[in-house]
Amino acid sequence: MEVIKAIEAWWSGQSWLELIGFATGLLCVLLAALNIIWNWPFAIISTGIYIFIFATHRLYADMGQYVYLFISNIYGWYYWSMRPKDEKSIPVKLISRKQIWWSALAVAVLSPTLGFLLTKLAPVLHYAPAAFPYLDSFCTVCSLIAQLLLARKILENWLIWIFVDLIYIGVYAMKDLRLTAVLFAVYTGLAIFGYLDWRKTYRKQQQPGV
Known part of the structure; x- marks a missing residue:
């Protein structure tokens, strides 16, 4: 009974907005x-x-990230719909050497730059100091890259998501966003599944006559 009461108390304390974000976020990753x-x-x-949720919890880099993700999701929907007429879907591709170098350069340059800006701009704009500015910025940049690779149907996007999601579990748990932390734990499992499933699809594409 005590366990049930604890679960009921926890559930009643959750935001309906976060619950909707949780459910739709989980569903979108599963479908992807x-x-x-x-x-x-x-x-x-x-x-x-989540743009609204992160803004109210002072995770400003995440808020900016989700603005980008909102736009890139529209692009991803458009790109995936542009499949060849004789194909069921856009084919899965492997990451190129050029994409690896550009991604590494983006992380090396943008992560510290964004972290620095978050620490300096918040007081100027009369916002509360950003939580975990450099770690948050690093995860943000990695997520931006992973999302672009997902939209372009690049297999390795899932490996980046696995890495980032594991970090985010700890960040959100420390910010008392427990349901969101649980969501990112589920995201990690789905990203592992996504990688294995997309890799299987890619290998089938390489077989003659398939």
């Missing part, structure tokens, strides 16, 4: 892992909600 185009509209709803 299954290579289903309808992940994008759910992703648009979820990112829109």
